[in-house]
Amino acid sequence: AQKVTQAQTEISVVEKEDVTLDCVYETRDTTYYLFWYKQPPSGELVFLIRRNSFDEQNEISGRYSWNFQKSTSSFNFTITASQVVDSAVYFCALSETGYQKVTFGIGTKLQVIP
Amino acid sequence: GAGVSQSPRYKVAKRGQDVALRCDPISGHVSLFWYQQALGQGPEFLTYFQNEAQLDKSGLPSDRFFAERPEGSVSTLKIQRTQQEDSAVYLCASSLPSGGLYEQYFGPGTRLTVT
Numbered sequence: 001a002q003k004v005t006q007a008q009t010e011i012s013v014v015e016k017e018d019v020t021l022d023c024v025y026e027t028r029d030t031t032y033y034l035f036w037y038k039q040p041p042s043g044e045l046v047f048l049i050r051r052n053s054f055d056e057q058n059e060i061s062g063r064y065s066w067n068f069q070k071s072t073s074s075f076n077f078t079i080t081a082s083q084v085v086d087s088a089v090y091f092c093a094l095s096e097t098g099y100q101k102v103t104f105g106i107g108t109k110l111q112v113i114p
Numbered sequence: 115g116a117g118v119s120q121s122p123r124y125k126v127a128k129r130g131q132d133v134a135l136r137c138d139p140i141s142g143h144v145s146l147f148w149y150q151q152a153l154g155q156g157p158e159f160l161t162y163f164q165n166e167a168q169l170d171k172s173g174l175p176s177d178r179f180f181a182e183r184p185e186g187s188v189s190t191l192k193i194q195r196t197q198q199e200d201s202a203v204y205l206c207a208s209s210l211p212s213g214g215l216y217e218q219y220f221g222p223g224t225r226l227t228v229t
Contacts, residue, residue, distance in 0.1 A: 004156075035217070043203065045157070045220035091156050100145055100209075101170060102218065104156030 002027045004094050006105035013082050014113050021077040021108045023092030029053075031097040034068065034075045039107070040088040048090075051075065082112045116140065118221035120206050126227045127196045135191045135224045139208030146189050147218060148181055149205040157205055163189060196228045 003026040013019045025034065036048040049059065051068050059066045063080045079086055089107040119138045127133050139146050145164055149157035150173075159173040165186040174181070178197075183189040193200055203225045207218035 033216075037220075042222070044222045045205065045207075047217045047219065050217050093156075100147070100162045100164075100216070101159045101173070102147075103159070106154075106156050 002029075002032075002094050002096055002103045004092050004103055004105035006092055006108050008108045009106065010109045010111070012111045012113060015084060016081050018078060018080050019082050019110065021079075021090050021092075021110065023075045023077065023105060025073050025075065025092070025094045027094060027096055029096040033095045033097070035093040035095070035102065036066065036075075036077050037091045037093060037104075038088045039091065045091070048077075079110075082110075084112050084114050086110060087112045118206055118208050118219055120204075120221040120224050122224060123222060124225050124227075126229060129196060129198060129228055131196050132192065132194045133196055133226065135193075135204050135226070137189045137191070137206030137208075137221060139187065139189070139206070140210075140219055141187075143208035143210045143219075144186075145209045145216065145218075146183055147207040147209075148189070148191050149207065150175075151203045151205055151223070153202070160191070160204075193226075196226075198228050201226055201228045 005024045032053045034051045038046045056068050065078045067076045089109045091107045092105045093102045095102045121136045147162050148160040151157045161181045162170040163183040166183050178194045180192045203223040205223045207220045209216045209218045
């Protein structure tokens with residue numbers, strides 16, 4: 001069975017601070033996909049990134065970066081120089097190869113204070 | 115282009131009523147998913163269609179929940195004899211799988227409140 005744990009339920013930071021959202025996953029598969037989604041107050045889930053388990057390269061996209069470490073089963077997400085518009089709930093998710101079912105974590109609510 | 119749309123956006127039902135929630139996926143998307151998101155929780159998988167075939171319905175919580183996608187495009191999630199515990203946001207997502215890599219595009223959801 002697959003499982004995603006986001007231990008931080010709520011985080012508050014002051015604008016321009018860096019913040020890291022933690023994600024730990026469990027799976028028996030050797031091949032799987034990891035995702036991050038953003039859910040702003042409007043409610044619609046927005047896709048941020050997909051990572052294949054064979055690709056452990058870290059990725060940077062603007063102020064966003066992701067650190068994938070298979071050794072610790074973690075896929076952490078860092079926002080650099082946070083902005084008020086980053087305030088949202090962020091979900092980490094996992095899908096095993098061959099299955100369309102995606103398992104989501106409970107989410108981390110990020111509040112960026114101006 | 116249009117994204118995933120869902121209707122109604124809000125639905126209030128009295129306990130025991132039947133409800134039908136509609137999802138219009140992105141045109142051409144083969145896969146369609148339904149999720150249930152309770153307050154303060156992450157989305158939980160309900161069911162999955164590939165075209166008109168329902169390939170996985172393992173997440174449907176009871177036989178009161180039924181989903182269909184008869185022509186491989188629009189899908190309807192039906193809940194019979196609604197109960198208070200059915201109150202949640204129901205999310206629909208679609209994707210176009212390509213070589214095993216897939217990202218799901220989500221609709222805005224239908225917020226169901228059972229009174």
